[in-house]
Structures are given as structure tokens and as C-alpha cells.
Amino acid sequence: MESLINHIAVAGETLFQVKWEAKQIQFQETRKEFEGDTTLVVFPLAKVAGKNPEELGNALGAYLQENVDFVESFNVVKGFLNIRFSDHYWLTALEQMRSAESWGWATPNSKPRIMVEYSSPNTNKPLHLGHLRNNFLGYAVAELLKANGHTVTKVQIINDRGIHICKSMWAWKNLGNGETPQSSGMKGDKLVGKYYVEFDKTYKSQITDLMSQGKTKEEAESHAPCMMQAQDMLRAWEAGDEGVVNLWKTMNQWVYEGFNATYQKMGVDFDQLYFESQTYLKGRNEVMKGLENGVFFQKEDGSIWIDLTDEGLDQKALLRKDGTAMYITQDIGTAILRFEDYPDTVSQIYTVGNEQEYHFKVLFKVLKKLGWPQSEACHHLSYGMVELPEGKMKSREGTVVDADDLMEEMYNAAKEVSEEQGKLSGLEDQEKVEVYEKIGMAALKYFLLRVDPKKNMMFNPQESIDFNGNTGPFIQYGYVRTQAIKRKAAEVGIVISDKKTKTLHVSERELIKLLYQYPVILQSAAALYDPSVVANYAYEVVRQFNAFYQNCSILREEDEAARSLRLELCALTGDCVQRSMSILGVQMPDRM
RNA sequence: GAUUCCGUAGCUCAGUUGGAUAGAGCAACUGCCUUCUAAGCAGUCGGUCACAGGUUCGAAUCCUGUCGGGAUCACCA
Numbered sequence: 001m002e003s004l005i006n007h008i009a010v011a012g013e014t015l016f017q018v019k020w021e022a023k024q025i026q027f028q029e030t031r032k033e034f035e036g037d038t039t040l041v042v043f044p045l046a047k048v049a050g051k052n053p054e055e056l057g058n059a060l061g062a063y064l065q066e067n068v069d070f071v072e073s074f075n076v077v078k079g080f081l082n083i084r085f086s087d088h089y090w091l092t093a094l095e096q097m098r099s100a101e102s103w104g105w106a107t108p109n110s111k112p113r114i115m116v117e118y119s120s121p122n123t124n125k126p127l128h129l130g131h132l133r134n135n136f137l138g139y140a141v142a143e144l145l146k147a148n149g150h151t152v153t154k155v156q157i158i159n160d161r162g163i164h165i166c167k168s169m170w171a172w173k174n175l176g177n178g179e180t181p182q183s184s185g186m187k188g189d190k191l192v193g194k195y196y197v198e199f200d201k202t203y204k205s206q207i208t209d210l211m212s213q214g215k216t217k218e219e220a221e222s223h224a225p226c227m228m229q230a231q232d233m234l235r236a237w238e239a240g241d242e243g244v245v246n247l248w249k250t251m252n253q254w255v256y257e258g259f260n261a262t263y264q265k266m267g268v269d270f271d272q273l274y275f276e277s278q279t280y281l282k283g284r285n286e287v288m289k290g291l292e293n294g295v296f297f298q299k300e301d302g303s304i305w306i307d308l309t310d311e312g313l314d315q316k317a318l319l320r321k322d323g324t325a326m327y328i329t330q331d332i333g334t335a336i337l338r339f340e341d342y343p344d345t346v347s348q349i350y351t352v353g354n355e356q357e358y359h360f361k362v363l364f365k366v367l368k369k370l371g372w373p374q375s376e377a378c379h380h381l382s383y384g385m386v387e388l389p390e391g392k393m394k395s396r397e398g399t400v401v402d403a404d405d406l407m408e409e410m411y412n413a414a415k416e417v418s419e420e421q422g423k424l425s426g427l428e429d430q431e432k433v434e435v436y437e438k439i440g441m442a443a444l445k446y447f448l449l450r451v452d453p454k455k456n457m458m459f460n461p462q463e464s465i466d467f468n469g470n471t472g473p474f475i476q477y478g479y480v481r482t483q484a485i486k487r488k489a490a491e492v493g494i495v496i497s498d499k500k501t502k503t504l505h506v507s508e509r510e511l512i513k514l515l516y517q518y519p520v521i522l523q524s525a526a527a528l529y530d531p532s533v534v535a536n537y538a539y540e541v542v543r544q545f546n547a548f549y550q551n552c553s554i555l556r557e558e559d560e561a562a563r564s565l566r567l568e569l570c571a572l573t574g575d576c577v578q579r580s581m582s583i584l585g586v587q588m589p590d591r592m
Numbered sequence: 593g594a595u596u597c598c599g600u601a602g603c604u605c606a607g608u609u610g611g612a613u614a615g616a617g618c619a620a621c622u623g624c625c626u627u628c629u630a631a632g633c634a635g636u637c638g639g640u641c642a643c644a645g646g647u648u649c650g651a652a653u654c655c656u657g658u659c660g661g662g663a664u665c666a667c668c669a
Contacts, residue, residue: 023609031612041611043649053649079649080612122669162669303667312595320667327669354597358664384597385662423629439631451605454597456662458604467631469617470605477631485628528608536606539616550624550633570628592631 004068004083008040011063016049016056024048035075036082037090037513043079053079087504090512094565097515097572102579104518106149113151113344116142116381118351119268120157123255124164125193127262129386129393129401129459130353133448136585137383138351139268140449140531143583145349148526153271153342157334160252161277164196166233169247170226171195171202181254187261187404188254202226238324265407267441267585272341274334280325283333286370287318295369308365316362331363332370339372347377349529354382354454381529384456386448401459410440413465414473423592435589442472442586449584450535470539472586475577478542479588482574485554487590489567492555496568499561507548511569514544515576531584538580545573 005025012020024044030036040060046053054076061074061081070089075082097103118138121127127135139154146152172179172195181188203226210220221227236244263269287304290296296306296318304319319329339345350360360380367375385392393400415436418424424432447464451457467473489495504512518537525533554570557563578588 026609026611028611033613039612043611047649078612159669164669299667301667305667314665317667322667324667326667353663355663357596359669382597387662417631421629421631423631447604455605456598460604463604463618466618469631471617471631473631474617477629481629481632488628524608532606536616539606543616546632547634549628553628555628591629 004038004064004071007064007068008045008060011060011067012045012049015059015063016051018049020045020048030082034077034080034082035073035084037085038083040081040083041079042076042081046079057081087502087509090504090509090516091500091502091565093516094512094568094572097518098568103515103572103576104522105147105579108146108149109151110149111151112346113153113342114145115153115155115338115342115345115348116145116351117155117157117348118142119263119270120159120352121259122159122162122164123189123192123252124168124196126187126189126258127403129403129406132266132403132406132444133383133386133457134351134353135263135266135268136445136448137381137453137531138349140534140584141349141351141381141529143585144522144526144529144531144534147522147579147583151344153345154269155272155274155338156270157274157276157279157331159276161237161275161280163230163234165248165252166230166237167199167203168192168196169233169244169251170230171199172251173247174226175202181257187258188256189258189262190404192251192255192258199226199230262403265404265441267587274337276330276334279333279337280330281333282337283329283331284319284323284325286332286336287329290318290366290370306362306366306369308362311365313358313362313365318366328359328363328366331359332366335363335367335375335378336370336372339374346374347379348374349379349381351381351383354384356380357382379529381453383453386457386459389458389460401461407440407444409461410444410465411436412440414440414443414467417467418592427591435592438587438589439467439473439476439592442476442581443467444472445584445586446472446475446535449531450539452532453530472581473592475538475542475581475586476588476592478545479574479577479581480590480592481549482545482570482577483590485567485570486574488555494555494563494567496564497560499564501559501561501565504565505548505552507544507551508565508569511541511544511548511573514541515572518576518580534580534583538577538584541573541577541580545577 005022008025009020012018026041026044027038028041030039040057042053042057042060046056049056057076057079061076061083064071064083065074070086071083072086073084116138119131119135121131142152142154172192175198176195179191181191184191186194203224206224206226207217207220210223211217215223233244237248287296291298291304296304298304301321302323303317303321305315305317307315309315316328317326318332320326335348338348352360357380364375364378367378388399388401390399418432418436418439424435427435443465447459448457450470521533521537525531548569552566554563554566557566581588
């Protein structure tokens, strides 16, 4: 490709005595209704040369065919020069891919450390569909950066402190009768979540009572006994009250056990955990330091602020007048702690919903003003909401889709379809379970990851468990085909021989072309922090493979050289698809 | 109101340095299993790229405005 650009530049000078800039030499994919492997857009060149695009295209095509060994033929349609490369060119490309360690992937840990934060749950209720999108996205971006050579640390901030957990604590203490995950048989996060809901019910009824006694809505909301007691608990917690702290520890522990079970099913992991309870004080100290250094200012009431009006933003509070930490205070503390823990970190990626965009703009500016230049490379991986056909998820209206429930549904759907197909008859029960899990999770993850992260997306339960078409199982199925061929080849003793074929079938050619793009795909996906690029690419590869599979027989091919080529193509496709999907956190079964 | 993201086929989505007749899947309809797994392949049907201007050889893509939807604009998290 490089040499093609050079040749065109030379042709410009020798044929037309003009100098073309590199950016005027534009290539694009050849539309499939025309013949060619790449297409040169002639218009910009014609403009500079003052020639008719069609004539110029023909002259240029003839020149390239004459002077470039891998240019086999050309045709000109309007102002587009379609160039066809020789089979030899593509066979060389295939050889290059085959001899690469992991074609398309950079050397592991050859680039600086990036931290990727995702999940960031509150410890008062179970994980739901929104968390699934968050976790899958964060995990995938982390893996994508790894594939591009970065050292990656996956981190989580756990919001274990604050009024929300105190609400659950209050309800459990007053209404729980000592119930535990063991005694109730409930997952810990579900149990704690149950009491959060209980609190809300009590709170509402107390508000109603107070309002019927003549209080205004605001008064009722702030004077409801349960709320005042929950706030007492928060103060007691901050003061280190032993009873409150112990209850806090116990209930959080239940939640962590529940979360860990869910994370394991989801197939996500973390290298390092950060707890708000351990960073909010540091945040306060950092803000105080900033105040001393004159980066921030204090208002008369004692609250501390930053003035970002020169950056086009507003003034923003960083610490309350009573000196307690706010949401942003603890984020400042956490970010700085991470830079201190991992001094080689060049960037932090925050996987957090798009409703926090303003928050992160402010956070990065604050960090910069506090003297952390890494903050300029920090990125808020902002993603859109997952909507349901009946509207938004609202916990109060019971329309939240629980993560555990959904994963179980996906498993059951995968099991049902698999049993219907009856292709797993030879397997042990345990092996079958693994396959069902892989299929169910593939459907779910792919469904959530194939969409551009920044867009809101629609989650339709019926469509998500469809295993046909542009879905995770479709991709798995393509992979399974490559593995089946590999197995069969070994069984009948067919091996890849040294005999090299000279000519390519159209669908072989197209498949090689697509596989050859892999490095570029990974780089652009990483540059955009967008795993959907990889998801859609994997789909294209499998589609192309299926066409190839349909058109070319592999094991039954008589010609040894052609058979070898096809086996190689199978292996390469399987590898590419498997590694692409591993970036998305999707595992591949060997059969399905 | 201000800021910001979004609006592409009946539905869900691709389409990123401006390029040819705007692409997939689902849904509906046709074909293809004695041949490597039919969770597949091939095909038909389906479009005023929200709307109106502008920039130019060329606009779904860039600019301006309008309409529609989401998010944010707290000493909440």
C-alpha cells in the first residue's frame, strides 16, 4: 500500500509534471459491484493536474499496471480507479499473517500503563442491566487497550459509604429480625437491596403521616423519623461508632459476596479495588492543600470552591461548609491515590454513564490545577442508557432488569435452543452446561457491545435471546465450524502441506482481505475506546467465512495445495475471531 | 432557558480524514441439507439519511437555522 502511494506520486511527476500531496492520494474500499481490491479517488488528483478524471484514471491505471508488480489489472468508473492486486500479493499477505505471533496484536506491555475504571457500584442494591453495559464495556475497553500493547490496570471504586447504605442499615436494624443471607437463603446483595426498598416504603408512609398532620412536603421529607435516624447513623459512622461500623462492615460484606458471585458469572475481573470509605478523607486533604496553594477559594460560610469560569465552566463546590466530603471530593482523592499507587500511569479511563459528563469535565480540570498533568489524557468513557420497550428502568416502578435474573434467562434460552438442535448429544452434562453458559453470555454481551457506546440503546428481551443473524451465537457458530474442520482434519490425517497454490477463489480472496485489516481495526477501535468496532468486524469476518465455507469445500478438496490454503484460512479465521471476541469477554465453545 | 449527545428501512443497528446506485440483522416472502454443523448460505421486499438552507466537482458525513428525543446545569450521589 505504501509503495502504491509512492508510485502514484512518481507517476504524477513523470506523466503530468505535477506534485500530489499525500493527502490528495485517497484510497477507499472498492464497492463490491466493481472489480478491484482498492479504489483510488481520482477527483482530487485530476483537479490539481487540470485533467479529466476519467482520462487521468486510465493513464494512471496503465502506469501502475506497468510499473507495480502486484497490480494485476484496473478499471475506471467515473472518477474512480479500481485496482486489482495479483493473487500472489494476497498469498504473501496470508503468509505474513500466518507467521505473525498474534496477527494484529501489539507486543504485550509495550506501551504505558492505563487504568480503566468500571462498575463503581453502590453497596445498597443489586446490579442491574445498566451495570451489565457498564461492566462489559469497561472490561472490553481494558482488553482492547491490552491488545494494543498497553499495560492495563482494571480498577473499581466501591461506593461503600454514605446515606444510601445507612438507609439499608436502618431498615435491617429495625425491621430485619436478624435476617442474614444464610438464614434467608438470599444472595447478600439482594438481601441488602430488599431492606433499601423497605426503608423507602417506611419513609414514604412517614412522609404521608406527617403531611396529614399539616406539615409541608419539605418539612415532612426532612423530619421523617427514619430519615433522621439514618442520618444519625451516618454521623455515628463518621465518628467511628463501633456498633454502627460493625453493622456497616457486616452488611457490606454480604453485598461483596453477592457482587462477586455476579461478577464471576459476568466474566469480569479487577486488578485493584478502591473503596470510597478509604479515599474520601484523602480527597478532603487534597482539597485543603489546593486551598492553601491558592488553587481553590473559600466562601464566607466555609465551603470550598473552584472557579472554572475561565475554562468556560462555572464555579463548583468541592467541600461543604461543614467540611464534609462530597461526591467530587472523594473522586479527587481516589484519582490522586491511584496516580500515587501507580506512578507510571499515563491515563485513567472512567466508564461511567453520560449523565456524569459535566462531573468529569470538572474533575479533570481540578486534577490539572492540582498539578497532575496526566489528567489531560484522562477520558470519561461515557455511555448511553439502556432503555426497555416499556420505557426507562425505574427501581420504584419495579421495571429494573436484574443482572442475575437476566443472565439466568439467557442461560435457559441457550439451553432450550441447544436441546432443540440436539447437536451436543455426545457431551457430558458438565460440558453441556459450559456450552450453554458460553452461548447465553455471548448473546447478552454481544447484544450490549455491538452498539456505539455513546448512544442510548434499546434492550428488547425477545431480540436479545435471538441467536440468528448479527448475534454473539452467530459468531460462535462460525468459530465452531473452523474448529470442527480442524478436528476432522486431524481425525482423517490431513495436514497442512508445503505445497502452495497459485490462484485464489473469490471468497478466499475476500476473506484474506478482511483478515488483513485486523491490525487497523484494533488500532482505530482503541483510539475511539469503542469495542463495537471490534464486534462489528468479527461479524463481518464470520459472514465472509460462511460465504467461503459455502463456496469452497475444504477437506473434500482434491488438490493438496488448495486444501492446505483453505485449512490455513480456517485456522486463521478461527484465531482472529476467537481473539476478537476475547476482547469483548466472549468465550468460544468448540462445538454447539 | 443554557450546554451537550442523538435523529439512517416497519423494528434493532452499521456507515469517522466529505466520494460511486446509503448497508446488515430481525420481521415478511423464495430457493438450498444422501456432500466439512442449515444457530448457515443465496435471493425478493423495504429509504425524502428528521426538515430547510449553505460550502463544492461531490454531503448521511462539514457549517447555520428549525423540529423532535435524551442527559446535564445542587454544599445529591
